[in-house]
Amino acid sequence: MQTTTSSPLFNAIRNQDYDTTLSLLESGQSVNVTDAKGFSPLILSTYHGSTKLTALLLDHGADINHQDASGNTALMGVCFKGFEPVVDLLLERGADVHLKNGNGGTALGFAAMFGHEEIVKKLVAHGASLYDQDIRGMRPIDLAAQQGNESMVELIKTLVKQ
Secondary structure: OOEOOOOHHHHHHHOOOHHHHHHHHHOOOOOOOEOOOOOOHHHHHHHOOOHHHHHHHHHOOOOOOOOOOOOOOHHHHHHHHOOHHHHHHHHHOOOOOOOOOOOOOOHHHHHHHOOOHHHHHHHHHOOOOOOOOOOOOOOHHHHHHHOOOHHHHHHHHHHHHO
């Protein structure tokens, strides 16, 4: 991937400017360019919760499983933020639910930690493991418990039994 510190494509995505993003992609701008932190246009569009821009980038060949400098993916970011429509799109397009970041964190772990119950259900339905541990040995249920989210803990217990 080509690296850049700033680009018109990143600026267009930050501004949620679909038309400029489309024009840049159609004129040959690399969809898989990264910034100094390894963020890709796809990660940036998902961070802003933009289903429309995310679909556009994927349609133009964005690497759905690109990991930034910390190992985070677009799917991990939307699971942290709770943007369910973007999660749906990424899962439909084949995002890998098994990837881990540099700390062993997973999309499921982020969704559980931040209480996004519907996202947890969707990730498990797509094969995410309830038993994966991060580098501290924490599983999704442990992350939910650490946050005091009893309803998430109960949901995960139910999912484990299925």
